[in-house]
Amino acid sequence: MPQSWKYTNPVNVTFGKGAISKVREKLAGRNYCLLTYSDHPAFDALVDRVSQDAGRPAVVVRDVEPNPSFEGLRAACRAFNAHAGTPEVIVAVGGGSVIDTAKVLAAAGADFARVQAYLQGETKVDQLLRLPIIAVPTTSGTGSEVTCWATVWDTEAKRKYSLAHENYYPEHAILDPELTLGIPRSLTLSTGLDALSHALESIWNVNANPVSTNHAVFAAREIMATLPRLLERLNDLELRERMAQASLFAGLAFSNTKTALAHSLSYYLTLHHGTVHGIACSFSLPAILRSVIGKNAACDAALAQIFGGDLNRGAGDLEVFLTELGVSTRATDYGVTHENWLGAINDALLGERGRNFIGSREAILATAA
Ligand SMILES: NC(=O)c1ccc[n+]([C@@H]2O[C@H](COP(=O)([O-])OP(=O)(O)OC[C@H]3O[C@@H](n4cnc5c(N)ncnc54)[C@H](O)[C@@H]3O)[C@@H](O)[C@H]2O)c1
Numbered sequence: 001m002p003q004s005w006k007y008t009n010p011v012n013v014t015f016g017k018g019a020i021s022k023v024r025e026k027l028a029g030r031n032y033c034l035l036t037y038s039d040h041p042a043f044d045a046l047v048d049r050v051s052q053d054a055g056r057p058a059v060v061v062r063d064v065e066p067n068p069s070f071e072g073l074r075a076a077c078r079a080f081n082a083h084a085g086t087p088e089v090i091v092a093v094g095g096g097s098v099i100d101t102a103k104v105l106a107a108a109g110a111d112f113a114r115v116q117a118y119l120q121g122e123t124k125v126d127q128l129l130r131l132p133i134i135a136v137p138t139t140s141g142t143g144s145e146v147t148c149w150a151t152v153w154d155t156e157a158k159r160k161y162s163l164a165h166e167n168y169y170p171e172h173a174i175l176d177p178e179l180t181l182g183i184p185r186s187l188t189l190s191t192g193l194d195a196l197s198h199a200l201e202s203i204w205n206v207n208a209n210p211v212s213t214n215h216a217v218f219a220a221r222e223i224m225a226t227l228p229r230l231l232e233r234l235n236d237l238e239l240r241e242r243m244a245q246a247s248l249f250a251g252l253a254f255s256n257t258k259t260a261l262a263h264s265l266s267y268y269l270t271l272h273h274g275t276v277h278g279i280a281c282s283f284s285l286p287a288i289l290r291s292v293i294g295k296n297a298a299c300d301a302a303l304a305q306i307f308g309g310d311l312n313r314g315a316g317d318l319e320v321f322l323t324e325l326g327v328s329t330r331a332t333d334y335g336v337t338h339e340n341w342l343g344a345i346n347d348a349l350l351g352e353r354g355r356n357f358i359g360s361r362e363a364i365l366a367t368a369a
């Protein structure tokens with residue numbers, strides 16, 4: 001860990017049961033675009049609830065798809081244009097896909113080409129808009145409510161882009177754990193493991209600092225203690241609260257470090273094999289943990305707070321933890337050949353997130369051999 005460091009996160013966080021009613025206060029009279037999904041009846045009720053509490057939105061944009069693609073984002077921008085005059089604020093009620101879409105809308109307004117040109121390196125950030133966002137997460141996993149980047153998927157070209165700039169930190173994050181009560185088991189599992197991955201990835205990271213690591217240790221311990229119990233009792237509000245808080249802390253941790261190798265590897269599995277994000281970015285965690293042992297004293301110390309002093313044993317425990325939740329830790333179980341997996345590791349290490357990883361190529365290839 002560096003001797004000198006800084007930690008910054010400008011998002012105003014409001015947490016608690018019923019907190020969604022604070023949208024009105026945070027809007028402070030500004031007109032707004034309400035952004036959410038249309039694939040689940042719970043979101044019809046949420047649109048009604050926010051509209052009643054906070055006043056009618058200037059425009060409602062629905063149909064946000066999981067893993068926002070160029071095509072879906074272009075459609076969201078067109079829907080944003082359906083209103084005469086740009087709304088002043090975007091209120092995003094949903095999981096990572098909705099909050100990431102909000103960041104793209106905040107930068108693009110009605111013109112997605114503006115963001116596409118930026119993502120493809122053709123323009124600078126000063127060509128983008130900068131609308132404020134109020135993020136109301138309905139999953140406990142991505143931490144997108146406290147990060148300044150959005151994942152954009154070019155599914156046709158099988159490429160993943162990141163819209164990443166401090167302009168796109170939400171202005172407010174409103175976490176209401178009650179909104180997560182209806183999440184089915186599989187989504188509870190994948191989003192919980194996404195948060196665990198954020199926590200661990202911010203620890204074995206060249207950008208780690210004492211504040212991010214402190215948040216990450218809290219988050220990882222809490223997720224490992226809570227998630228298996230929550231999966232047995234999906235309607236337990238106290239456990240939902242603990243997961244929402246742990247996911248927030250993981251978000252605060254990786255908001256300053258970005259992710260590392262497990263996420264870099266996940267993009268390959270999601271783009272080529274359709275593996276859901278939270279599983280794709282977590283099944284490799286035990287192998288990666290094994291490969292970083294002894295690389296950095298601060299990293300070892302943080303991991304010991306989560307897994308105990310014997311980190312080899314801790315990596316085994318993490319493997320058992322995932323397997324007992326029904327998550328295989330073998331890449332070949334996700335449809336990838338062993339040879340392609342070794343190629344994916346090589347590519348992932350060279351990717352932007354892979355370069356954040358403190359471990360060595362040899363050690364991670366040895367665990368995959
Ligand atoms: N920007 C970041 O910092 C960041 C970090 C991690 C992941 N991500 C991105 O976030 C996306 C994944 O987000 P996600 O895992 O939150 O899921 P998601 O937003 O992709 O949604 C997946 C599904 O969950 C359903 N859903 C969401 N909330 C629900 C609820 N309360 N009840 C019932 N169903 C609900 C939705 O209807 C949707 O069909 C990926 O595209 C990933 O790349 C972004």
Ligand SMILES: [Fe+2]
Pocket residue numbers: 142194197198263277281
């Ligand atoms: Fe993630």
